[in-house]
């Protein structure tokens with residue numbers, strides 16, 4: 001019944017992308033990443049209203065390093081304990097606001113903090 005209500009109030013539209021579709025292949029700081037459409041949450045996958053979105057790697061769970069041992073981060077990654085930014089200027093504390101962040105392609109970057117470098 002709930003799904004009927006949803007369909008009547010929000011007629012389903014054709015999604016532009018399917019889960020697993022390739023979005024882009026990116027090479028940045030010497031590593032290549034394949035970005036695909038998908039869901040971050042199982043509840044999104046179950047919802048008829050949620051379209052697959054581009055899934056970025058979670059480098060906190062599965063770290064990836066440059067050949068020099070510098071860790072990759074994403075701009076939206078939650079700040080770590082070494083965060084160095086101006087919390088008065090911006091309330092966000094993600095890698096994108098950190099002085100150690102160096103932007104790469106798309107939402108990718110690297111963390112130049114010496115404490116986070118792989119030894």
Ligand code: SF4
Nearest residue numbers: 079080095098111113
């Ligand atoms: S860029 Fe590096 S030091 Fe800054 S918050 Fe992200 S992981 Fe931490």
